[in-house]
Amino acid sequence: MKRTLGTCYYPEHWPEEIWEADARRMADAGLTWVRIGEFAWSRLEPTQGNLQFDWLDRAIEVLGKAGLKVVLGTPTATPPHWMVEKHPDMLAVDVNGHPRKFGSRRHYCFSHEGFQLESDRIVQLLAERYGDSPYIAAWQTDNEYGCHDTVLSYSNAAKKAFGLWLARRYGSIEALNRAWGNVFWSMEYASFDSIDLPNLTVTEPNPSHSLAFRRFSSDQVVAFNKRQVDIIRRYSGAPISHNFMGRITEFDHFKVSDDLDIATWDSYPLGFLEDRVGATSEHQRLYARQGDPDFQAFHHDLYRAAGNGRWWVMEQQPGPVNWAPYNPAPLSGMMRLWAWEAYAHGAEAVCYFRWRQAPFAQEQMHAGMLRPDNADAPALIEARQVRDELHDAPDVETSPAPVALIFDYDADFAWATQPHGAGLSYFQLVFEAYKALRSLGLSVDILRGETRDFSGYQIVAAPGLIYMSQDLKKALAESNAEVVLGPRTAARNADMVIPVPLPPDMPGLEVTVARVESMRPDMPMPLKGGGNLVSYREELEGAAGTFLELEDGQIAAMRQDNLTYVGGWCDGLAWKRVFKMLCDEAGIETFDLSGGVRCRDAGNIRIWTNYGASPSDTPAGRIDAAGVLFERL
Amino acid sequence: MKRTLGTCYYPEHWPEEIWEADARRMADAGLTWVRIGEFAWSRLEPTQGNLQFDWLDRAIEVLGKAGLKVVLGTPTATPPHWMVEKHPDMLAVDVNGHPRKFGSRRHYCFSHEGFQLESDRIVQLLAERYGDSPYIAAWQTDNEYGCHDTVLSYSNAAKKAFGLWLARRYGSIEALNRAWGNVFWSMEYASFDSIDLPNLTVTEPNPSHSLAFRRFSSDQVVAFNKRQVDIIRRYSGAPISHNFMGRITEFDHFKVSDDLDIATWDSYPLGFLEDRVGATSEHQRLYARQGDPDFQAFHHDLYRAAGNGRWWVMEQQPGPVNWAPYNPAPLSGMMRLWAWEAYAHGAEAVCYFRWRQAPFAQEQMHAGMLRPDNADAPALIEARQVRDELHDAPDVETSPAPVALIFDYDADFAWATQPHGAGLSYFQLVFEAYKALRSLGLSVDILRGETRDFSGYQIVAAPGLIYMSQDLKKALAESNAEVVLGPRTAARNADMVIPVPLPPDMPGLEVTVARVESMRPDMPMPLKGGGNLVSYREELEGAAGTFLELEDGQIAAMRQDNLTYVGGWCDGLAWKRVFKMLCDEAGIETFDLSGGVRCRDAGNIRIWTNYGASPSDTPAGRIDAAGVLFERL
Amino acid sequence: MKRTLGTCYYPEHWPEEIWEADARRMADAGLTWVRIGEFAWSRLEPTQGNLQFDWLDRAIEVLGKAGLKVVLGTPTATPPHWMVEKHPDMLAVDVNGHPRKFGSRRHYCFSHEGFQLESDRIVQLLAERYGDSPYIAAWQTDNEYGCHDTVLSYSNAAKKAFGLWLARRYGSIEALNRAWGNVFWSMEYASFDSIDLPNLTVTEPNPSHSLAFRRFSSDQVVAFNKRQVDIIRRYSGAPISHNFMGRITEFDHFKVSDDLDIATWDSYPLGFLEDRVGATSEHQRLYARQGDPDFQAFHHDLYRAAGNGRWWVMEQQPGPVNWAPYNPAPLSGMMRLWAWEAYAHGAEAVCYFRWRQAPFAQEQMHAGMLRPDNADAPALIEARQVRDELHDAPDVETSPAPVALIFDYDADFAWATQPHGAGLSYFQLVFEAYKALRSLGLSVDILRGETRDFSGYQIVAAPGLIYMSQDLKKALAESNAEVVLGPRTAARNADMVIPVPLPPDMPGLEVTVARVESMRPDMPMPLKGGGNLVSYREELEGAAGTFLELEDGQIAAMRQDNLTYVGGWCDGLAWKRVFKMLCDEAGIETFDLSGGVRCRDAGNIRIWTNYGASPSDTPAGRIDAAGVLFERL
Ligand SMILES: [Zn+2]
Ligand SMILES: [Zn+2]
Ligand SMILES: [Zn+2]
Structure with missing residues (x-):
């Protein structure tokens, strides 16, 4: 084509x-x-x-x-x-x-x-x-x-449809009350049609309620x-x-x-x-x-x-x-x-x-x-x-990417429901990981959360998947790829409740998140060797090995076999270091692209682009401002 | 008196x-x-x-x-x-x-x-x-x-009166739909009394709609x-x-x-x-x-x-x-x-x-x-x-001013309807031109947009008149004054629609605005010789001469005979340079008033005022903080 | 116990x-x-x-x-x-x-x-x-x-109850109209049940109205x-x-x-x-x-x-x-x-x-x-x-404090009703005075506004009491304590109206507030000797002595016998200087606690705490970060 x-x-x-x-x-x-x-x-x-x-x-x-x-x-x-x-x-x-x-x-x-x-x-x-x-x-x-x-619409039509959606999902109102923990603050409902939409509440609504409303709205x-x-x-x-x-x-x-x-x-x-x-x-x-x-x-x-x-x-x-x-x-x-x-x-x-x-x-x-x-x-x-x-250009084509990155809308709904620290969002988290990968010159495939077959990928990054089903955990753990997890991986069950054993409870990864905290963005937590955790951090426990340390000696990331768990929100340099280390081990070639130069492989051509406002040098030669360069691989 | x-x-x-x-x-x-x-x-x-x-x-x-x-x-x-x-x-x-x-x-x-x-x-x-x-x-x-x-009131009474006002202005609903371009996004109305007020829309309302509502509200x-x-x-x-x-x-x-x-x-x-x-x-x-x-x-x-x-x-x-x-x-x-x-x-x-x-x-x-x-x-x-x-002071009197500045409320309605860049307003644009004139020591007459007789003025500044009738264009072009136009001059017809030929379409001025852009305010565009365009800029084409250039070589203002067109939002210094050049040509005396000193001629007395918090020197002598100085001319 | x-x-x-x-x-x-x-x-x-x-x-x-x-x-x-x-x-x-x-x-x-x-x-x-x-x-x-x-609730139930509350307080609607000055802007009501709640007004409501609503809401x-x-x-x-x-x-x-x-x-x-x-x-x-x-x-x-x-x-x-x-x-x-x-x-x-x-x-x-x-x-x-x-610790006990600080909720209602300068609040004012006292190592008793017996205290601070009854004025003036008043002391009567004679109209204190002003917070007014008035200042007149002067020569605080009046909003250093001078005169021992070290006396033990993130020295010895030190007195 x-x-x-x-x-x-x-x-x-x-x-x-x-x-x-x-x-x-x-x-x-x-x-x-x-x-x-x-x-x-x-x-x-x-x-x-x-x-x-x-x-x-x-x-x-x-x-x-x-x-x-x-x-x-x-x-x-x-x-x-x-x-x-x-x-x-x-x-x-x-x-x-x-x-x-x-x-x-x-x-x-x-x-x-x-x-x-x-x-x-x-x-x-x-x-x-x-x-x-x-x-x-x-x-x-x-x-x-x-x-x-x-x-998201807070209309009467939405209220009615939400009640029906909840009835289908939970079967009985008792099941819903239990799943959401509505006993907390006496929020128990007597019937599905009495459930309000989660707006104009005195303080925040139950996150299980909010998340359900987001899922319902998506389904609509x-x-x-x-x-x-x-x-x-x-x-x-x-x-x-x-x-x-x-x-x-x-x-x-x-x-x-x-x-x-x-x-x-x-x-x-x-x-x-x-x-x-x-x-x-x-x-x-x-x-x-x-x-x-x-x-x-x-x-x-x-x-x-x-x-x-x-x-x-x-x-x-x-x-x-x-x-x-x-x-x-x-x-x-x-x-x-x-x-x-x-x-x-x-x-x-x-x-x-x-x-x-x-x-x-x-x-x-x-x-x-x-x-x-x-x-x-x-x-x-x-x-x-x-x-x-x-x-004279080739047909539509792409190249197989060595790196996969999972993007899951449901995780975004959960983060939006509960960012925990002001301004944190799942999209931003994943996007910053993506930027780091791309600034290493890597071609990336994005995968949906329902993916179970990771064959062909050497690295699979799955940051911020706040809910993770057992079979996804298994598929990742058993894949041949280096898997990057955290922060907040599997931190909630399907109804937005903290699971016990504590997260991530990942097969093959002896890491437990003992406690989490969010910080003002002007309080970066420097990593030994460069980069920072910012805004959000987890206290990690367990037998897995230390992969990254904070300058204050606390553990920032742990690793066991093919599973790496990052216990916080990485800045650009931190992400870059994580991925670079894994690429080096896996023998994946990387570049250190600074400024606005990027590349993407399509078939046997590497297409270089320069988003910078001045010319720049690339491994494939000089590229103009706003320029495109075609490198035959 | x-x-x-x-x-x-x-x-x-x-x-x-x-x-x-x-x-x-x-x-x-x-x-x-x-x-x-x-x-x-x-x-x-x-x-x-x-x-x-x-x-x-x-x-x-x-x-x-x-x-x-x-x-x-x-x-x-x-x-x-x-x-x-x-x-x-x-x-x-x-x-x-x-x-x-x-x-x-x-x-x-x-x-x-x-x-x-x-x-x-x-x-x-x-x-x-x-x-x-x-x-x-x-x-x-x-x-x-x-x-x-x-x-602006969004009451039922206003809705009803707005419908009647529109019926008087447009005669038929078809005429209104056509004039506003309501075909865009299927916004066509079947009757005047079905027209809503332009609030609480999902995204911005039609600017023709908003502008009409502002005009109606003014008329009320x-x-x-x-x-x-x-x-x-x-x-x-x-x-x-x-x-x-x-x-x-x-x-x-x-x-x-x-x-x-x-x-x-x-x-x-x-x-x-x-x-x-x-x-x-x-x-x-x-x-x-x-x-x-x-x-x-x-x-x-x-x-x-x-x-x-x-x-x-x-x-x-x-x-x-x-x-x-x-x-x-x-x-x-x-x-x-x-x-x-x-x-x-x-x-x-x-x-x-x-x-x-x-x-x-x-x-x-x-x-x-x-x-x-x-x-x-x-x-x-x-x-x-x-x-x-x-x-012992003279009676009420003013002096004829060499400079006129047009201020038009309808233009303010249009800018408020569509500032195009966040924070831009017509009042601010005109006021900054006024400040520049006054810091040159000039007495200024403000004229309404309906003015057609500009005799007596050596300079007429008419910035930002987003709609300009043919007879105003003619009156300005044929006046004996140096006329300063732009930005956005005649950029819309009477119903807030872009006219073709493209603006300003001014008799005697071969300038066309090919494209416009708004910029973050922290991205000033420096002019050769000092001053900046900020926030808003137009790409000018045409046979008129270049009057001001940006440092990057693009045209910032053009001039032909008595018409000068400024293709952007001037900062204080840029306005001052424009007016100073025109004053020098016209032989109008200017001062370079810095700080808080200002003057205004009233009859044969020049009244100096010092808004500064410390004394200052003026051509008429030293003036105290918060002082007033009377200079006989 | x-x-x-x-x-x-x-x-x-x-x-x-x-x-x-x-x-x-x-x-x-x-x-x-x-x-x-x-x-x-x-x-x-x-x-x-x-x-x-x-x-x-x-x-x-x-x-x-x-x-x-x-x-x-x-x-x-x-x-x-x-x-x-x-x-x-x-x-x-x-x-x-x-x-x-x-x-x-x-x-x-x-x-x-x-x-x-x-x-x-x-x-x-x-x-x-x-x-x-x-x-x-x-x-x-x-x-x-x-x-x-x-x-604060703006419900119909609140509206009805507010009318009844006002009827009890004022007896007749004429008395209310008079007390509030409702003649201003024709805001006079014909009956208690016609009085609206003070929300959604076109511009600010009458402060007497707002204050009454806050008092009512508190009483509810x-x-x-x-x-x-x-x-x-x-x-x-x-x-x-x-x-x-x-x-x-x-x-x-x-x-x-x-x-x-x-x-x-x-x-x-x-x-x-x-x-x-x-x-x-x-x-x-x-x-x-x-x-x-x-x-x-x-x-x-x-x-x-x-x-x-x-x-x-x-x-x-x-x-x-x-x-x-x-x-x-x-x-x-x-x-x-x-x-x-x-x-x-x-x-x-x-x-x-x-x-x-x-x-x-x-x-x-x-x-x-x-x-x-x-x-x-x-x-x-x-x-x-x-x-x-x-x-092995002693029972519950406290030590008598040499300093009292009045905190009055009604004053907070009045400041909330009328901060006069953006962002000013009574709580913040009192809290900053408290911080100054505590950073001098002083134990403090907080007293409610209804207090009349101040015996036992050497210093009584009563900043910002915008309404002050005659008997409180008398009790303070006649107390044996050094009394610190201002700003805004007794600036309003019980109905939020400026009293004549002008405030503070305090027995034994020849000070009159001739005029007040609020300033942008980025315009501190430096005091001779250190510290600043910020955001709010009063022009003081009268026969009392000058206690603090601004660098521009204006009076910042006055004093007569045991009464000190501070004519503005003090920053931390200014408060500290005021209290230090009075402590020195009264022979109260103070410390100069910087960083996060604080102390409080409980019975015959002084308990030192370190809120700092690093160890610190105290008069009682070295104290760890997050440490507690028990000093026997
Ligand atoms: Zn609580
Ligand atoms: Zn007025
Ligand atoms: Zn509303």
Whole structure:
């Protein structure tokens, strides 16, 4: 399969007269894919039952006849106003109990049955009509589930659905009360339908309650998506995708992807650096026009796993965006670099969002491949360069990675429920481990928490898996890989209760976490030999050997056979040292990449990228600022 | 007309026995004006329909007979409790949907029809009774419209009125949907009465929607004020004023002033420096006891424009206030200096707020001219000095200014709707340009956005006018002045949509803004020759000449004939350089005023003020800390 | 009476089979007291009227038979879910108008009559059943009144009760309107039942209104507690206590204690340093594992006063807690040190919270004396050391202190109502004076504001008493002690109105506060000789002598005979200098304790403690980090 380019297009935004010229220009630019339709519900059904699909028929035909492959989106992220008037209680409710009103997008609660039926209906209509269209080459369900904090809803619909979900999970209310320890503070419930949602409590709710609500909320997204997929499949053989959004961790992207054929994500390197990477101000300044060197790569690896190898960038930042606190323009070359970073990680397609900058509404300051006045914007120019480079480039491919890193949404729910120290999050923990691996020049596979077969990997890192089933423990212990565990590994049972024997209670690893503490971030705990534990630390006991020591003589990490347990939150250098030592033992080649230079192997090519604002030297030669270098291995 | 002094007095706060002594003491202190009545509704009408005007008759008589001129305020800023019980839905509603309760002041929604009628009624009663009183020399409507964030109300009354306002503006719902680009995200409405207010949306609302709501809200203030004015005029020939509050930009003060005879404002230099000037901590420390050297001057020039030349300081800070985060005492001399700053800018009157410090209620820690124990407070002592200085001083006068600066409330609404970079505001942009002009020793006229005749000015600065009508573009281009435009000039059409051709699309200026970006404030972009663009920058194209360049070689400002376009947010030094270059060309004399020294020409006198805490040298001689120097020109 | 140890135990959390082993292990560890029952309502009454006391009977018997004395808590801090279903309006309402839901604890409004009756009922049932049990040696009412900000409730129940409370206080609505100055801003009410609660007002409410609401809210806590006490006393002769929480100042702990026999408090040195001491980051780092050296001592002195000499630590931090932003583990030795600090201040008992760490629910990360796996936790090991040390130690005793410090909850209400400068609080003011006294090595008695007999004290410090009755003024002026007053002494009358003559209007002290100001905290005002006034300053006039001067020549403090008035907010050094000068004159020996070393006299023993992380020298010899030193006097 060839690596491809694409874009997102909104025929309903433009006069029909220019559709054809637009389509021709897309094709000329070397684009293969055009995604349409995902916000058009008010044009498909302006008033209830008044269906207007003709314009979409024509748009698909114009695009298809120009040789473009259409990705058709379901429009459920933007229910029309008449629907909200019909179902006023379909709105999600925020944590303070305020309905989240019509007037932007994603104004629905996943648990509202009336809206679920509306969603079924419009998806059915689209699938019936376009299921066998020769131009529809793929589908997209909804748009960016969870964006704008839309997974957790405190509505009555959610309360009712949560009660049913709990009943299914626990069977009896006594079982729930026992599992959650509701005897504590007399929080026992008499029935499933009397269970409140865990918001507006006087002090924090029971973490078992909060975690259950997060799991339920995630499952609601999965179920909502599955309804759409099931309907589409009845009418179409084209692959189905969803465009996930960066660092949205409130629902399980793996489980949603299980029902899809392709996982896609929306990659906005500069916007993300400003609003969600979690970097220091200095790092934000340094990479303001380039984006974090690892954040996109992490998501690429994540969605390659979610899509079982099939993944795209459905939306690629094309210039300044509108939605971050600050919205700089990319350094010239970055829009090419970002595409190559995606291909390096196995992307089938990179689609720039959007074709032409819309002069109106919320995203009027979001760049496109064209300016509002139809002139070429920088993204179009760089896309053309990628088109030319793709011409003789190999097909989609990835290389087997020596290192695996487990990312588990359920663990993120648990950390979000109970960070223990202010500001700590599972995503950040895993991402910092990933950054360390990548700054050693390593290619990494991300694995979901359900993985049991680790063959082929020399190192498996599984930091922060706060709950770990017995069979995962066994699979890791028995694998041939060096396994990196901790902190907080298996620190809770499936209901967010501390297990006895105390964690990690790992077969083959004589380590016990005797006590944990969280510290102010300005109190780093230095390690002998460099690096620090910060913010969080565990007191380790047991017969395993000492692997790392703090300067005060306390144990920071222990090791026994193939199992290494890290008893705290490592800073970048600490992670790097841990992985370097294990790589050296395993005979894995590493580099010491500083600044913004990174590499990723794809087939027999190592693709070097430079996120730095000045040229740099790599083992494969000099690389420009914002440059890409192809090294044949 | 002589320059005068005055104060604000609340006879209802004090035993009737002391009114006469108070009045005598005011007259002795040289005060001409006494404002009364604006919070007295519960004493004028303790229960519904139970009118008690006798005490006010007597108060007016006592004050008038002492030789004082009375400014009578309408009491609508403080509706009594019985009225809120009668109209519970008259309360404004905050952005979170919470009613803003009784218990302080300004607890009404401008759109509530019941309250509008109550307002008509009490104003009618006052106007009828005192319209021909010999002692009533002026009126004040309400008090500080917009103070405490009271312009934007998300009530049902506002929703209904907004629908009607939109229907008048757009005629058909299709026109509105088209103008706003509601097709984006399926935000199309079926009717005007179904349009929600733009709060509590899942993500940001459509900027066209937000801007319309801001314009509507401003118009509601204008209409409310006009109802009062129309009633008063039927009974009285005395001039009518309103006391605007510093840096309140949620409604159009020019439009409100169009219905008034005199614009007045409430000047609290120290309170403002703490809570709204937007200065750095260092600047706040430096001027903690003196106030910002330019903030009052800016407002003086603003209200001279709003009042068509007739303007007062209705409330002058007399000592520490109660409402800022920190409330320091003024440096000795500042209460005199502030008065002279006002006269320098053409004030007819300066009234200290308030006569005697109230020992009770919300403002008990707000100083007065008298202490609560009746002793002279510093403000009274400094007022007496001003009285003596006024004795031989010229009449009210101003000098023609060589420089005009446009300030447009509608532009502020648009920037507030879409700052694009976190923390950017139109007021701050214009104010920083003003500070630069004033630190060059220039006298400035502020002009409203509706101005079309710029004759007499050598420089016209119009930064940040995000919408610009064709006739304003033409008037500026054809004026004889050096015109300074940008950033964001004409960046949107009247409905907050990006126009094509791209901005500024200015006749006679071949400049196009190809792209814009906002940057973290800690990433200044240095200009060749000094100064920086900060936070916001535009990429300029076109045939006009380069006027300023960034150190990285990019264009920062362009110029063609009399039009200069600045493509970014200038820091103080950058603004100063732009204006200095244009002044030098135009042959306008400038000074380089550093620290707290400033000057303003009034007739043939240049009035120097020193906001510094130590003496300083000026071209006119040495000036004390907190000093005033009169230089005959 | 011997000094004793104890713990908190939750039999309902554990299988009945292990109760006996637990009890034996407690007794073996030298524990005397075991507190139980305070969160067990849902187990005592799983559904309405379904009483299940058998398990409690058995638990008490098991514990009692093991030789432990039981403190029985009433379970009213945790009403079961069925009760909230029965009385949905029993929930407190937060300042934004949101009900504070079931799901944690303290989910009730003190003013709700239905809940008050439920409380009466369960307390009656417990008192009847266990009033003459030989094992019940003390009672505890409820748990941590006010924790999680639960004193102020803006419910309808509170509104109704507040109206009645005001009617009792003021007699007529005219009197209230007059006392509050409601004429200001037309805030006059027509009847008591029309008075709103002071939340959600457009700008700040009348401070008289806010202060009255705070006093009312405090009285509601007092009344609620008294109902429980009155019922228990009818059935039991055992002493009754309540466990107050650190730095909760929203209700009057003295008044609640008036109805109790023993005051107890819950001491969490590390949690408090992170979330409520108000220390700088540097201080937080320095004492992260030890706690502030003075915060516990202050509360010990406070509750010794509240309990009329009889006081306990009911909950002593045993290791890391779960609820602070950061939760470090204590330095080894601190759990012993904290106990000795308490005994030094006259504690009868120190009870570690809790016996065994609960693996489930909100406090699963809160350490206990046992780990969840039943292993000894460090607290148990240090408790055993204390047990051994207590063996030959003297009985409970305190030494007469030369210095008294007044702490008055009503003054805290007034400062909270009107801090005047951002961030200023009465608690902080008094605590900083206390820290200065303690760093001089002085033992201090805290006195309540109602104290009139100051005999025996050489120094009485009464900072910040914003209201001061005539008889307190007289008592202080006529005392034999050096009295330290200011800032804000007697600055308001009983209704929060500025009195005339101006404050402090103190007999025998010719000082008048002419004007006050608050300053940014980054603008310290240096004193001649060292130290600063910060944040708040008064201009002092009068014939009294100058005691301290600012470097700019203004008066900072004045003195006349035994009365010293400090006209501003002193930093630590300034307080230390004031007290040192008065001690030197009075011939009181002082030390200059720097770092974390402190001392307290108990009988004829001076107990030295070292909160520092390294050893230190004291006048009594070298003291280890986290060490305790006993010096015979
Ligand atoms: Zn005012
Ligand atoms: Zn709310
Ligand atoms: Zn507690």
